[in-house]
Amino acid sequence: MSRLFGDVCDSVSDPYLRRACRLAERGRGTTSPNPVVGCVLVRDGRVVGEGWHERAGGPHAEAVALASAGDAARGSTAYVTLEPCAHVGRTPSCASALIEAGVGRAVIGTSDPHTLARGGAEMLSHAGVEVEFADDPAPFNELITEWLHFASTGTPFVRVKVALSLDGHSTLVPGSPSRISGREASALTMRLRSEADAVMVGVATALSDDPALTVRGDDGSAAARQPRRVLLGRASQPPASLRMLHDGAGVVTLLAPEGVPTEPMLARLVDTRSYALSDGLAGALNVLGGSGVVSLLVEAGPRLLTALYDGALIDELVLVHGGGMAGTSAPDLYLGADGATGSLAKPLHVVDAGRCGADAVTVWRPDEEGTYRAGTDRS
Numbered sequence: 001m002s003r004l005f006g007d008v009c010d011s012v013s014d015p016y017l018r019r020a021c022r023l024a025e026r027g028r029g030t031t032s033p034n035p036v037v038g039c040v041l042v043r044d045g046r047v048v049g050e051g052w053h054e055r056a057g058g059p060h061a062e063a064v065a066l067a068s069a070g071d072a073a074r075g076s077t078a079y080v081t082l083e084p085c086a087h088v089g090r091t092p093s094c095a096s097a098l099i100e101a102g103v104g105r106a107v108i109g110t111s112d113p114h115t116l117a118r119g120g121a122e123m124l125s126h127a128g129v130e131v132e133f134a135d136d137p138a139p140f141n142e143l144i145t146e147w148l149h150f151a152s153t154g155t156p157f158v159r160v161k162v163a164l165s166l167d168g169h170s171t172l173v174p175g176s177p178s179r180i181s182g183r184e185a186s187a188l189t190m191r192l193r194s195e196a197d198a199v200m201v202g203v204a205t206a207l208s209d210d211p212a213l214t215v216r217g218d219d220g221s222a223a224a225r226q227p228r229r230v231l232l233g234r235a236s237q238p239p240a241s242l243r244m245l246h247d248g249a250g251v252v253t254l255l256a257p258e259g260v261p262t263e264p265m266l267a268r269l270v271d272t273r274s275y276a277l278s279d280g281l282a283g284a285l286n287v288l289g290g291s292g293v294v295s296l297l298v299e300a301g302p303r304l305l306t307a308l309y310d311g312a313l314i315d316e317l318v319l320v321h322g323g324g325m326a327g328t329s330a331p332d333l334y335l336g337a338d339g340a341t342g343s344l345a346k347p348l349h350v351v352d353a354g355r356c357g358a359d360a361v362t363v364w365r366p367d368e369e370g371t372y373r374a375g376t377d378r379s
Contacts, residue, residue: 003142003352003363004188004191004318004352004354004361004363005352005353005354005361006352006354007022008021008139008142008143009021009022009025009139009143011136011138011139012109012134012139012140013135013136014079014107014134016040016042016047016077016079016107017040017079017081017107017109017134019038019040019047019050019079020038020039020040020050020061020079020080020081020109021038021081021109021139021140021143022038023038023039023040023050023051023052023061024036024037024038024052024053024061024081024143025038025143026038026052026054027052027053027054027055028195029194029195029196029225030054030055030056030225031053031054031055031056032056032147032197032292032294032295033056033147033150033197033292033294034053034056034147035053035082035143035144035147035148036052036053036081036143036144036147037052037053037060037061037062037080037081037082038050038051038052038053038061038080038081039051039052039061039062039064039065039078039079039080039081040065040078040079040080041065041066041068041069041072041073041076041077041078041079041103042076042077042079043069043072043073043075043076043077048068048069048072048073048076049065049066049067049068049069049070049072049073049076050064050065050068051063051064051065051066051067051068052064060085060094061080061081061094062078062080062084062094062097062098063092063094063097065078066097066098066101069101073101073102073103074101074102074103075102075103075104076103076104076105077103077104077105077106077107078098078103078105078106078107079107080106080107080108080109081108081109081110081140081143081144082108082109082110082112082140082144083108083110083111083112083118083120083121084097084098084106084108084120084121084124085112085118085120086118086119086120086122086123093120093123094120095119095120095121095123095124096123098124098129099123099124099127099129103129104129104130105129105130105131105132106121106124106129106130106131106132107132107133107134108121108131108132108133108134109133109134109137109139109140109143110133110134110137110140110141110144111133111137113148113151113152114151121133145157146294146295147294149315150289150294150295153289154286154289154290155282155285155286155288155289156197156198156285156288156289156293156294156295156296157294157295157296157315157316158285158296158298158308158313158314158315158316159192159196159295159296159297159298159315159316159317159318160297160298160300160305160308160314160316160317160318161189161192161297161298161299161300161317161318161320162299162300162305162317162318162319162320162333163180163181163185163319163320163321163322163359164180164319164320164321164322164333165180165321165322165324165325165326165330166321166322166323166324166325167325167326167327167330168332168333169326169327169330169331169332169333170301170302170331170333171301171326171330171331172326172327172330173330173331174331175204175207175208176208177208177209178326180320180322180324181320181321181322181356181359182322182356182357182358182359183357184356184357184358184359185320185322185356185357185359185361187218187356188320188356188361189299190215190216190217192297192318193213193214193215193227193297194215194223194225194227195295196227196295196296196297197227197228197292197293197294197295197296198227198228198229198230198253198288198293198295198296198297199213199227199228199229199230199296199297199298199299200229200230200231200232200255200288200296200297200298200299201213201230201231201232201298201299201300201301201304202231202232202300202301202303202304203231203232203233203234203236203237203238204236204301204303204304205299205300205301205304206231206238206242206244207238207239208301210242210243210244211244211299212243212244212247212249213227213229213244213299214226214229214244214247214249214250215227222249226249226250227250227297228250228251228252228253228293229244229249229250229251229252229253230252230253230254230255230288230296231252231253231254231255231270232255232281232284232304233254233255233256233257233260234257234277235260237254237256237260237262237263237266238254238266239266240263240265240266240269245266245269245270246269251271252269252270252271253270253271253272253273253288253291254266254270254271254272254273255273255274255275255284255287255288256272256273256274256275257274257275257276257277258274258275258276258277259277273287273288273291274287275287280307280311281307281308281311281313282311282313285313302331302332302333302334302335303335305333305334306334306335306336309334309336310336312366314348314366315365315366316351316363316364316365317348317363317364317365318361318362318363318364319361319362319363319364320356320359320360320361321359321360321361321362322359323358323359347367348364348365348366348367349364349365349366349367350362350363350364351363351364351365
């Protein structure tokens with residue numbers, strides 16, 4: 001996901017790269033574990049072919065664009081958001097396909113860091129194709145933020161979503177779900193789920209809310225493509241009566257500590273994955289990464305959010321701010337240290353903000369500058 005509000009492609013100055021960027025977005029949610037990629041072929045100032053990567057295992061953006069261009073691809077310029085791959089896997093090498101089609105020039109949004117696929121620009125250059133990279137790779141990196149994170153770490157990009165009241169509470173009564181945000185914010189949740197490989201909650205949230213964690217339309221109908229649903233267990237396990245275990249909407253994975261046996265009835269309903277309890281949440285995320293989860297949405301309760309935050313495991317935090325006050329008897333959102341030292345640990349910074357109906361939404365990411373003192377002017 002690039003941005004909830006606004007269009008990251010708007011910041012791309014070259015019109016053909018901007019078009020390629022928008023084409024890439026059409027593959028959002030269906031290409032994992034591959035990145036979204038768009039390609040535009042231009043010859044004599046006219047677009048002769050274009051395409052995007054639609055799904056994992058299907059043709060890459062360059063192959064689709066070349067097929068649509070046919071013989072007109074010879075002598076054209078290829079505008080592509082990500083460096084064409086040099087690797088032959090389930091599909092042929094995109095760099096070799098461009099060379100064989102006679103493309104004369106390639107303008108690339110950003111380089112491919114993946115050790116298996118990178119090298120396409122060099123391959124093109126050696127074949128006599130003129131290669132140029134965009135002046136600013138930032139929009140193209142933003143386009144594939146989750147995939148870049150996964151390619152460099154092997155763990156999912158962790159996006160945490162929380163709805164909270166104006167006074168910072170995510171529920172009104174301990175252990176009971178509360179309506180904090182409005183209908184438009186529910187549509188935002190559906191979007192976040194639809195673009196994730198997996199959606200995770202802790203067992204405590206599963207017990208109190210019994211959520212479906214599915215992607216649904218405005219009429220309540222289930223979407224054709226559903227993310228994997230993940231239950232994170234520690235000492236306790238979810239009951240076999242949870243509705244997500246019986247709704248037929250796809251795989252439910254139980255992440256459980258090693259040595260904790262899954263009850264026989266529950267074991268028949270879930271895909272159980274084990275992690276070392278001593279490795280904590282980081283170990284659980286490693287297990288998900290190893291099973292191909294690139295983008296993980298966590299709909300966190302206070303305990304899970306606190307553990308993720310304290311472990312510096314949040315890559316993006318989406319806060320939906322409802323307009324009401326919960327009061328002092330409502331449970332706290334964050335259960336960690338009280339900040340008595342005058343320092344905020346692991347601060348986040350806003351990268352996006354907007355409205356969803358009557359609610360406000362802010363998007364936060366880790367601050368690479370580190371901690372800062374309360375009251376310090378950071379302008």
